[in-house]
Amino acid sequence: MKHLLLTGVATLALSTAAFAEDSELLVFDYSGFEMPAFHQSYIDKHGTSPTFAFFGDEDEALQKIRSGFKADVSHVCAGSVTKWVASDILEPWDLSRIDELENLDANLVGEDISAAASDTYFIPVDFGSTAIAYNMDEVPAEDVASLNVFKNPAYAGRMTLPDNVDDAYALAYLATGTTDWTTATDEQFEAASAWLREVHGNLRTYWTDPGELAQLMATGEVLVAWAWNETYPTLVDEGFPVGFQREAAEGSSLWLCGYVNLKDGEGSEDKAYDYINAFLDPSSTEALMADGYGHSNAASMANFGAEALEAAGLGEISAPVLAQLPMDNALREKQGEMFERIKAGF
Numbered sequence: 001m002k003h004l005l006l007t008g009v010a011t012l013a014l015s016t017a018a019f020a021e022d023s024e025l026l027v028f029d030y031s032g033f034e035m036p037a038f039h040q041s042y043i044d045k046h047g048t049s050p051t052f053a054f055f056g057d058e059d060e061a062l063q064k065i066r067s068g069f070k071a072d073v074s075h076v077c078a079g080s081v082t083k084w085v086a087s088d089i090l091e092p093w094d095l096s097r098i099d100e101l102e103n104l105d106a107n108l109v110g111e112d113i114s115a116a117a118s119d120t121y122f123i124p125v126d127f128g129s130t131a132i133a134y135n136m137d138e139v140p141a142e143d144v145a146s147l148n149v150f151k152n153p154a155y156a157g158r159m160t161l162p163d164n165v166d167d168a169y170a171l172a173y174l175a176t177g178t179t180d181w182t183t184a185t186d187e188q189f190e191a192a193s194a195w196l197r198e199v200h201g202n203l204r205t206y207w208t209d210p211g212e213l214a215q216l217m218a219t220g221e222v223l224v225a226w227a228w229n230e231t232y233p234t235l236v237d238e239g240f241p242v243g244f245q246r247e248a249a250e251g252s253s254l255w256l257c258g259y260v261n262l263k264d265g266e267g268s269e270d271k272a273y274d275y276i277n278a279f280l281d282p283s284s285t286e287a288l289m290a291d292g293y294g295h296s297n298a299a300s301m302a303n304f305g306a307e308a309l310e311a312a313g314l315g316e317i318s319a320p321v322l323a324q325l326p327m328d329n330a331l332r333e334k335q336g337e338m339f340e341r342i343k344a345g346f
Helices: 036-046 058-066 078-086 147-151 165-175 186-200 210-218 231-237 269-280 282-290 306-311 329-343
Strands: 017-019 022-030 050-055 073-077 123-135 159-162 203-207 224-228 242-245 252-262 321-323
Touching: 022 269, 036 269, 036 282, 050 058, 058 073, 058 078, 073 078, 073 269, 078 252, 078 329, 123 147, 123 165, 123 210, 123 231, 123 269, 147 159, 147 165, 147 186, 147 224, 159 165, 165 186, 165 224, 165 252, 165 321, 165 329, 186 329, 203 210, 210 224, 210 231, 224 231, 231 242, 252 269, 269 282
Parallel strands: 022 050, 022 073, 159 203, 159 224, 252 321
Antiparallel strands: 017 050, 073 252, 123 224, 123 242, 123 252
């Protein structure tokens, strides 16, 4: 696993408090992460869950916060961290108050984003893989041995990509030979964009959430998908003949998400730390794994054997890996603009 970053200056309509509980802490999050089992020690301490407000896209979430929406902590994935820090909406975490700090996976913590930075704005919590999910009854394994399956006319109209710029470009960079987007050149960006533009015509749709993707595959509408690992155990549990190819010749991707501390939050700072500590607590690992997420608490994850990790789509692989690290803001903006143009057919 490549090093991801902890420290440094690193589409759905938004709603306000959609899950109201403890009024002294507002967590801005993706729907589904309000599961009580993910923060049980917070409930044990305070008698209830925090209040949750939900978003579907991190750029929209950022715009809402910039427009004055007040929350205390927010879930964000590593690729967005640099942009959020640059927006001056975050305050650093005090690492002395992170109970499980020493148990965090060193491969996920990594090194500082810049040599001059000393503040920690992002604490990793959950991670997963993005790879090829496919219908094993209708798609032979040799057809998914390469990411260029998405260019295969035999599956035109029966394939899908995520409506997510980071996952789409992770695929495109890998398919065109780039495994580290933090050093991507203009030529590599153009090559990845051209690949996505070519693939666009073969797609049935761009999926927006794992439930939609599972339905598309279960009905047979889609045979091949660029998918998060959580889709794999979901479909296996339903008895669907799904494969999850993480060892295509060009590789697969790893994503990492965590929590940031919003500087203008109006709730309790103590409860913000109680919440992040609850999420990092070993008591949360089993629930996260059951939903297809890896946990950044390495000591707790060590209790799960190779078979359990493989079943979750998180086992070790022998193939290139593109880690979805924070990237240069200018590149991310270019990718976002180009992805919207490609989806519109340009």
